[in-house]
Amino acid sequence: MGENLHQLHTEMRNAASERLDQMSAVEIVTLMNQEDQKVALAVQQVLPAIAEAVELIERALKAGGRLFYFGAGTSGRLGVLDAAECPPTFGTDPAMVRGIIAGGAQAMLEAIEGAEDSQQLGHEDVRRAGVKQGDVIVGIAASGRTPYVIGALEEAKAVHAWTISLSCNPDPNISQGVDVSINIVVGPEVVTGSTRLKAGSATKMVLNMLTTASMVHLGKVYGNLMINVQATNWKLRERAKHIVMQGTGINYLEAEKLLLDAGGDVRVAIVMQKTGLPVAEASERLRRAGNRVREAIEET
Incomplete structure (x- = not known):
């Protein structure tokens, strides 16, 4: 696995940023802005897969299933963030959408990067969360090869839950055998390998779509009005x-x-x-x- 890491799109060097450490502030932010503009276009290329995932999630939630995000590092944090924002935005039960990050709650605040290397931990976290048939899990990994996410998806398939993979590389390992595979090819990062940048932005966009579109179809929105908002302040x-x-x-x-x-x-x-x-x-x-x-x- 390690020998081909450099071949992943998310690990390649970006020719436009090779003299990044010599650039002025305005040059850096201009370059980043130019690269970020590619993200929405990359997401556009996979809209059919995103829509397919939305329809799967919608069916599951209507039937009483739940949506789980599993990821490590930035991917895991983005999943936790999206899940946490569903109750105040759409008035959902906190158990309906859950984000689970490798290494647990502590990993939200500090890097516990070793946790992503454990396929077994992915299996255990799925079991601990009580994932069952009728639920949907989205395995998120920018690289498409994170062992923790592979383990989580394997365990989900074993209990006959629906599975969706979300990555930022073509033909990722995590897509094997899943019901829907979403692969957003955003290209090399401005800082080589820092997938909190374009890959992180692309992931956030897709997660926004998955929950927002699903909740609209579940009747959580009237017109475009957020009618289930929880007026807590x-x-x-x-x-x-x-x-x-x-x-x-x-x-x-x-x-x-x-x-x-x-x-x-x-x-x-x-x-x-x-x-x-x-x-x-x-x-x-x-x-x-x-x-x-x-x-x-x-x-x-």
Whole structure:
């Protein structure tokens, strides 16, 4: 495995940055900006695979399954970040989307790079997380060859969970036998081998897509409004009022009162205003519609 590391796209030298240590600040950031512009185009090339992964995740979550991210180092941190942002953004149960990083919580704050070399640890973490049939796991590895991620995907396949691989190299080892393989070829990094740069940005983009598109199809969004936002502080309470205003066309004071009547639930408030129903009936209609606001409003 080690002998071909230099052949990976993410480990090659970038000709444009070979005199990086001689560049001025403006030259460095200009070069980085130019390289970063390639990331979205590289992601564009794999949109069909990303969409396939979204559809798989959506089916699993609708059936009561869960989404897990497994990764090491930067890849693991990005998975944990995306999972952690789902409950406040979409009002999901924290158990629905989970990020697991090689080396555990401590690895979020400091590098425990040796953890990525253990395939067995990947197996153990999948078992420890209780991954089972009907769940989806996304194995994230910029190199596409991280032993921890290979182990996690192997264990997931053994328990008949759905599997998705996400890498930044073509034909990665982690893609073997998975249900969907997403390979974003972003090319050599400005700092050779530092995959927290373009590879990290590409990974973040894809994770954003996986959860956002899945949650939209699960009814967590009305139009483009974040109706499941959890109003846990002043800023979010104000945002909730403005979401009700935007979703219904009423003014600030009306939205404030409507939200108060709805117990602070943006979804219930919008259904109440759109249907003219009192809170109890609006809540029941929303429940029957599987908490999908549009379906609750359009119920005949």
